[in-house]
Amino acid sequence: xxxxxxxxxxxxxxxxxxxxxxxxxxxxxxxxxxxxxxxxxxxxxxxxxxxxxxxxxxxxxxxxxxxxxxxxxxxxxxxxxxxxxxxxxxxxxxxxxxxxxxxxxxxxxxxxxxxxxxxxxxxxxxxxxxxxxxxxxxxxxxxxxxxxxxxxxxxxxxxxxxxxxxxxxxxxxxxxxxxxxxxxxxxxxxxxxxxxxxxxxxxxxxxxxxxxxxxxxxxxxxxxxxxxxxxxxxxxxxxxxxxxxxxxxxxxx
Amino acid sequence: xxxxxxxxxxxxxxxxxxxxxxxxxxxxxxxxxxxxxxxxxxxxxxxxxxxxxxxxxxxxxxxxxxxxxxxxxxxxxxxxxxxxxxxxxxxxxxxxxxxxxxxxxxxxxxxxxxxxxxxxxxxxxxxxxxxxxxxxxxxxxxxxxxxxxxxxxxxxxxxxxxxxxxxxxxxxxxxxxxxxxxxxxxxxxxxxxxxxxxxxxxxxxxxxxxxxxxxxxxxxxxxxxxxxxxxxxxxxxxxxxxxxxxxxxxxxxxxxxxxxxxxxxxxxxxxxxxxxxxxxxxxxxxxxxxxxxxxxxxxxxxxxxxxx
Numbered sequence: 001x002x003x004x005x006x007x008x009x010x011x012x013x014x015x016x017x018x019x020x021x022x023x024x025x026x027x028x029x030x031x032x033x034x035x036x037x038x039x040x041x042x043x044x045x046x047x048x049x050x051x052x053x054x055x056x057x058x059x060x061x062x063x064x065x066x067x068x069x070x071x072x073x074x075x076x077x078x079x080x081x082x083x084x085x086x087x088x089x090x091x092x093x094x095x096x097x098x099x100x101x102x103x104x105x106x107x108x109x110x111x112x113x114x115x116x117x118x119x120x121x122x123x124x125x126x127x128x129x130x131x132x133x134x135x136x137x138x139x140x141x142x143x144x145x146x147x148x149x150x151x152x153x154x155x156x157x158x159x160x161x162x163x164x165x166x167x168x169x170x171x172x173x174x175x176x177x178x179x180x181x182x183x184x185x186x187x188x189x190x191x192x193x194x195x196x197x198x199x200x201x202x203x204x205x206x207x208x209x210x211x212x213x214x215x216x217x218x219x220x221x222x223x224x225x226x227x228x229x230x231x232x233x234x235x236x237x238x239x240x241x242x243x244x245x246x247x248x249x250x251x252x253x
Numbered sequence: 254x255x256x257x258x259x260x261x262x263x264x265x266x267x268x269x270x271x272x273x274x275x276x277x278x279x280x281x282x283x284x285x286x287x288x289x290x291x292x293x294x295x296x297x298x299x300x301x302x303x304x305x306x307x308x309x310x311x312x313x314x315x316x317x318x319x320x321x322x323x324x325x326x327x328x329x330x331x332x333x334x335x336x337x338x339x340x341x342x343x344x345x346x347x348x349x350x351x352x353x354x355x356x357x358x359x360x361x362x363x364x365x366x367x368x369x370x371x372x373x374x375x376x377x378x379x380x381x382x383x384x385x386x387x388x389x390x391x392x393x394x395x396x397x398x399x400x401x402x403x404x405x406x407x408x409x410x411x412x413x414x415x416x417x418x419x420x421x422x423x424x425x426x427x428x429x430x431x432x433x434x435x436x437x438x439x440x441x442x443x444x445x446x447x448x449x450x451x452x453x454x455x456x457x458x459x460x461x462x463x464x465x466x467x468x469x470x471x472x473x474x475x476x477x478x479x480x481x482x483x484x485x486x487x488x489x490x491x492x493x494x495x496x497x498x499x500x501x502x503x504x505x506x507x508x509x510x511x512x513x514x515x516x517x518x519x520x521x522x523x524x525x526x527x528x529x530x531x532x533x534x535x536x537x538x539x540x541x542x543x544x545x546x547x548x549x550x551x552x553x554x555x556x557x558x559x560x561x
Contacts, residue, residue, distance in 0.1 A: 002431060009493050013450055013506025016493045022432060024358055028425050029402070032316030034300065035327060041304030043314055047287070051294035061296055063285035065475050073475050074288060079484045082548055083470035086531060089492055094530075096451045097458040104357035105277060105411065105418075106460060112429050119495030120436030128439055129447035135455065140466070140532070147467040157434040160358070167460035171255075171277045171365070173412020178367040181377040185384060189377070193385045196266050197349045201391065204354035206423035209394070213403035214422075216336040221318050225326045244268065244374040244381075251266025 006143055007116060008089030010126065010152060010159075017123050018116025019091075021143075021161060025110060030217045085140065085147030091161075093137035099153045102136060105170055107151070107162040114158060123159070130154045138164075192248040199252060255279075259399050261342035263366060263408075263415070265382070270368055270375040272344070274399075277363035277416060283471050337401050344397035344406065344417070352392040352409060359420045366408070366415040379415065386410050446503040453510035466532055473547040485548045526555045534558060 004020035011017070034043035047056045063080050064072030115123035130137065136153035149164040185193070223229070257273035264270075287296035302309045316328045344366075368379040386393065386409065393408040404419045439447065474484055496502040526534065534554040538546035543557045 002427070009495075011493060012454070013510055014496060014502040015447075015450075015499065015506055016495050018495055020433070022429075023427060024429075025421050025426055028422065030318065032318055032328060034314050035317040035325075036302040036304065036309050037313050037315040037327065039302065039304050040317065040325065040327060041302040043309060044301045044303050045298045046301050048297045048299050049289040049292065049294050050297045051289070051292050056289050056296060060290045061287050062290045064288040064293070064295075065283065065285055067479070072286065072288060072293065073479045074290075074293060075285070075474065075478055075484075076290075078486055079474060079478065080285070080471070082484050082486045083467060083474045085467055085470070092530070094454070095456040096454050097456055101458040103411070104360050105363045105416070107357055107360065110358045112427075112432050114429075114432035115435035116433075120433070121439065122495060122499055123435030124437065125439040125443060125447045125499065127435065128444055129451050132444070132448055133451050133455075135451055137451075138463070147470075149463050149465075155356070155358070156429070158429050158432060162357075164463070165278060166281070166463060166465045168465075169278050169281050170460070171275070171279055173365060173414045173416075175255075176275050176365040176367050176414055178369075178379075178414075179371075179376065181380050182373050183377070185377050185381040189381055190384060193381045194389065197385050197389060197391060200265070200346070201349045204350040204394075206359065206426075209405050209420075209422060211403070211405070211422045211424075213336075213338055213398075217333070220332055220336045221320070221326050221328060224328065224332060225320060225324060244378050247267040247269075247378075251268065 004114070005111070006089070008091065008141065009116070010091045010093060010113070010137070010139075012093045012126065012137065015122055015126070016119065017126050018119045019113045019123065019159070019161075020116055022112040022114060024112050024160070028211065028214060030214055030221075081145050084145040085142040087142060089141075091139045091141040091150055091152070093139040093152065095138045096130075096133065096135040097138060099130075099134055099136040099151075102151060106165050108165050109163045111161045111163075112158055113152065113161045126152075127154050127157070127159055130159070189245060189248065192245070192252070196248060196251050257367075258364070259397075260369060261344060261397070263344045263346070263379075263382075265346035265393065268378050269343075270378045270382075271370045271372075272366045272379070272415075273369045274417065275365045275367065277365050277411075281465065281468060283468060283475070333401070338398040338403045341398045341401075344395050344408075346393045346395040346408065348394045349386075349389075349391040350394055352390050355392065355407060356426075358426055359423075360407070361419040361421055364417045364419075365411075366417050383410050383413060383415060386415075443500055443503065446500065446507060450503060450507045450510055453507060466535070470535075470547050477545075477547060482545070526558055529555075 002022050004022055006021040008019060009016045010019050035041065036043060047061060049056050063075045066072055131154045136151045138151055140147055140149055151162045151164055153160055255275055257275055259274040262269040263272045289296055300309050300314060301307065318326045318328060320326060368376045395406055395408065396403055397406060405422060406417050406419055408415055408417050477484055531551040534551060535546060537558055538554055541558065549557060
């Protein structure tokens with residue numbers, strides 16, 4: 001049984017649904033810890049006052065918001081926390097929107113929202129109602145001293161919680177400028193490209209795609225542990241193909 | 254236009270399109286520096302060897318990996334370079350899949366790809382991909398290397414551009430096994446009521462309608478502090494308990510929701526302030542420039558607005 005990160009309540013009107021949040025994703029990137037090469041001693045990060053050249057305990061550290069060169073508005077940790085939002089462990093769903101209308105680009109982080117210890121029937125009811133309507137609930141909640149907008153939607157028999165990006169955090173495509181081609185792709189090119197896309201079409205099987213880089217780092221570590229040396233590979237630059245049609249045709253051969 | 258984070262070429266089949274990568278999200282958070290409370294000086298992080306209790310320069314620091322058997326392997330930059338992925342300048346499209354087969358849970362960071370260079374062919378090839386992918390509802394799966402790490406990516410069309418999203422590998426999405434999925438299936442009458450409640454609160458997805466209130470409050474806290482005002486933490490709120498009678502609560506919620514949706518609406522002026530959420534009250538308090546609003550509780554906001 002996984003450990004929950006947050007226990008609280010999803011509320012819709014007068015209905016309270018106790019939930020527990022769990023992380024849905026975890027990075028498996030190989031992480032190293034820092035060591036002193038000379039003696040393999042553990043490296044510690046210590047806070048120093050740049051003026052006094054002395055170590056500073058965490059209690060004596062405050063937050064500075066820069067308003068000019070070397071000018072700060074100083075806030076204590078409590079003062080920063082005062083902006084956190086409603087401290088109640090409640091996600092108050094204010095609106096229900098068609099779940100498919102939300103572009104996943106708005107999803108920042110995903111959590112599993114499992115049923116809490118009591119009110120399992122209310123959980124099932126909310127889940128089934130969302131499933132039937134195809135809608136996602138939107139509401140705000142405070143998590144780790146900051147308020148988030150959350151979307152709640154069903155996935156299989158569970159509810160998911162996505163923390164959401166705000167509109168001004170998402171870059172609109174039109175801000176990515178580029179020169180359009182002199183002439184549009186012609187019919188023959190579109191047909192060839194569609195054929196090429198078809199020839200590479202397959203069912204999405206997430207398990208098929210392995211992290212080869214992670215595997216080779218782990219392999220290198222094991223070789224090193226066994227006293228073997230790795231080999232050095234070389235980079236191969238791709239060729240540019242100015243003749244689009246020829247390249248498309250050659251790709252399909 | 255923002256600076257590109259990576260340049261290289263997008264390759265599918267034998268077609269290569271020179272492209273630049275741009276982030277599709279931007280950080281709007283307010284950032285703070287750590288300061289020493291006593292003298293307001295900046296805090297620096299220094300690296301110390303725990304064995305010797307001595308400061309260590311960066312070039313004397315290595316990367317260590319602890320094996321399961323308790324053994325530690327120290328890895329150098331050269332070791333990592335040796336396994337660095339080979340093709341660092343190409344996004345290789347390896348497959349096309351139906352867009353709706355991918356669970357967005359796997360999506361990580363979103364980017365845009367824009368064609369670069371003056372050559373006509375590659376720019377037309379970019380356009381071609383946009384058109385074909387839009388027509389077929391397919392999404393390209395590929396790999397590419399950025400900052401010495403290889404990523405699995407999905408490429409789709411958004412705002413008439415190719416949008417690239419880095420993805421989590423299958424084993425980075427946790428299993429949901431063992432997570433409680435709640436109680437018994439609801440009775441039909443109950444589900445109908447719940448569906449009616451959801452529909453009563455239905456709205457279109459409008460991202461711009463949702464503002465980051467946290468950022469706003471933090472800005473307000475900073476502004477108040479700058480003027481030398483006191484900032485107090487909000488009082489802890491009461492936690493709700495599950496309702497004993499679901500059906501009765503549903504009926505009352507539905508009555509409330511439909512009342513709110515019809516008629517003049519409870520969000521208009523002249524209504525009962527106590528019915529508004531703290532956020533709505535706060536917004537009004539901002540309009541009315543109520544002093545000290547950021548640290549007020551809901552009740553205090555009602556009082557302040559009511560007396561004004």
